[in-house]
Amino acid sequence: xxxxxxxxxxxxxxxxxxxxxxxxxxxxxxxxxxxxxxxxxxxxxxxxxxxxxxxxxxxxxxxxxxxxxxxxxxxxxxxxxxxxxxxxxxxxxxxxxxxxxxxxxxxxxxxxxxxxxxxxxxxxxxxxxxxxxxxxxxxxxxxxxxxxxxxxxxxxxxxxxxxxxxxxxxxxxxxxxxxxxxxxxxxxxxxxxxxxxxxxxxxxxxxxxxxxxxxxxxxxxxxxxxxxxxxxxxxxxxxxxx
Amino acid sequence: xxxxxxxxxxxxxxxxxxxxxxxxxxxxxxxxxxxxxxxxxxxxxxxxxxxxxxxxxxxxxxxxxxxxxxxxxxxxxxxxxxxxxxxxxxxxxxxxxxxxxxxxxxxxxxxxxxxxxxxxxxxxxxxxxxxxxxxxxxxxxxxxxxxxxxxxxxxxxxxxxxxxxxxxxxxxxxxxxxxxxxxxxxxxxxxxxxxxxxxxxxxxxxxxxxxxxxxxxxxxxxxxxxxxxxxxxxxxxxxxxx
Numbered sequence: 001x002x003x004x005x006x007x008x009x010x011x012x013x014x015x016x017x018x019x020x021x022x023x024x025x026x027x028x029x030x031x032x033x034x035x036x037x038x039x040x041x042x043x044x045x046x047x048x049x050x051x052x053x054x055x056x057x058x059x060x061x062x063x064x065x066x067x068x069x070x071x072x073x074x075x076x077x078x079x080x081x082x083x084x085x086x087x088x089x090x091x092x093x094x095x096x097x098x099x100x101x102x103x104x105x106x107x108x109x110x111x112x113x114x115x116x117x118x119x120x121x122x123x124x125x126x127x128x129x130x131x132x133x134x135x136x137x138x139x140x141x142x143x144x145x146x147x148x149x150x151x152x153x154x155x156x157x158x159x160x161x162x163x164x165x166x167x168x169x170x171x172x173x174x175x176x177x178x179x180x181x182x183x184x185x186x187x188x189x190x191x192x193x194x195x196x197x198x199x200x201x202x203x204x205x206x207x208x209x210x211x212x213x214x215x216x217x218x219x220x221x222x223x224x225x226x227x228x229x230x231x232x233x234x235x236x237x238x239x240x241x242x
Numbered sequence: 243x244x245x246x247x248x249x250x251x252x253x254x255x256x257x258x259x260x261x262x263x264x265x266x267x268x269x270x271x272x273x274x275x276x277x278x279x280x281x282x283x284x285x286x287x288x289x290x291x292x293x294x295x296x297x298x299x300x301x302x303x304x305x306x307x308x309x310x311x312x313x314x315x316x317x318x319x320x321x322x323x324x325x326x327x328x329x330x331x332x333x334x335x336x337x338x339x340x341x342x343x344x345x346x347x348x349x350x351x352x353x354x355x356x357x358x359x360x361x362x363x364x365x366x367x368x369x370x371x372x373x374x375x376x377x378x379x380x381x382x383x384x385x386x387x388x389x390x391x392x393x394x395x396x397x398x399x400x401x402x403x404x405x406x407x408x409x410x411x412x413x414x415x416x417x418x419x420x421x422x423x424x425x426x427x428x429x430x431x432x433x434x435x436x437x438x439x440x441x442x443x444x445x446x447x448x449x450x451x452x453x454x455x456x457x458x459x460x461x462x463x464x465x466x467x468x469x470x471x472x473x474x475x476x477x478x479x480x481x482x483x484x
Contacts, residue, residue, distance in 0.1 A: 015262070016262050017261050020265060021259060091372070093363070093373050093382065095372065097372040101370065113370060116363070117357050121251075121334055121357040124334045125357040128343065132336050133340050134390070139399060139402065139403075141384075141408075143380060143381050157402065157408065159402070163399050236340075239340070
């Protein structure tokens with residue numbers, strides 16, 4: 001008897017930004033495997049008696065190996081359980097989804113992916129800005145600022161990232177942003193390009209801070225904060241913020 | 243007495259992919275202004291007696307002018323009504339959000355933006371693929387394939403779009419994709435780059451079709467379908483699709 005795994009995107013953290021489908025999957029689950037960032041009040045949607053398993057991964061902290069998480073998922077499913085694998089934001093964006101899906105496919109475990117609200121969309125909404133704008137921000141792109149070692153990934157498409165006509169959102173990029181800014185400036189992005197630091201998006205301690213890429217790079221070079229954060233830069237980061 | 247406007251992102255169309263907050267705002271609304279793509283079963287969340295106003299905009303069809311929609315929003319809010327402005331997908335992504343927010347700011351109408359599930363995330367989830375992958379798809383970007391006249395926007399960052407190491411999602415790009423493919427090939431993107439055509443995402447008639455950019459360009463050059471569609475291309479468009 002094989003169970004079923006739902007990869008459930010939790011959205012940015014605000015339980016109001018769960019989808020109806022995500023809330024229902026949580027209420028039906030026998031087992032919920034969750035990361036640090038997808039925990040908190042969202043777990044109150046799980047039924048009393050459900051098995052809640054922390055498999056916390058968070059940049060800069062020790063965490064279970066990806067292989068171990070995949071194996072846990074398979075093991076729980078093979079008991080016949082309805083398993084929810086909760087992932088913050090949208091699970092398809094920087095969520096290491098592929099490795100876990102691959103493990104389930106190899107083991108023959110049926111599964112589904114429930115999409116959710118990306119943290120980048122929630123950050124822009126909280127700031128009162130859209131991510132795209134006709135003529136001046138016709139492209140939006142998401143990148144990660146940290147590879148598995150926590151460093152800025154090598155060999156990214158720097159000209160694409162230094163495009164003043166796009167909105168760029170950097171996930172997990174607070175520590176490496178000073179280094180990224182140096183590269184962006186070398187590739188011609190103006191230092192006064194608007195930037196927005198969005199910390200703890202969707203959580204009660206959410207904070208938004210307007211800046212420019214140069215100033216934000218300088219600020220973050222001295223920062224010790226380890227709040228999860230997104231950094232948006234591009235022409236829209238200066239509009240509408242209340 | 244001034245009302246309040248909620249810009250509510252409806253997600254791709256599946257009412258299960260509404261957020262809890264979006265469902266609540268709909269249930270509380272006196273007036274709901276909606277586009278074609280955000281209509282259907284989602285409107286059943288509005289309370290009986292709410293005023294449902296179609297302001298349908300859809301590429302390639304006549305539609306109310308943007309100024310007219312903004313004025314309608316302001317007029318309804320100034321009656322003191324709780325107004326929901328429903329927008330498909332995430333309202334901050336190719337939703338012409340800025341013009342409407344600007345009109346409310348000018349008129350002094352308080353408002354909020356409720357983020358939602360982008361259609362691109364729902365399309366990838368339906369196909370069983372993530373939008374990013376460690377090392378080989380470290381950047382995801384969204385563009386629109388149609389400007390206000392319905393043509394391919396001029397002067398986009400073609401090298402960024404011809405990057406074989408990114409996942410690209412083209413919104414409203416079915417008609418112009420053949421022209422886009424010609425440009426991508428000239429900028430060095432291999433013709434066999436995997437592509438996925440996702441039509442009517444989140445609707446009962448949803449269909450997914452795997453292809454390559456060259457083949458899909460040829461297919462769409464002869465297509466007469468006017469289903470709304472997204473096109474994904476990049477290394478991930480070939481994985482996992484069931």
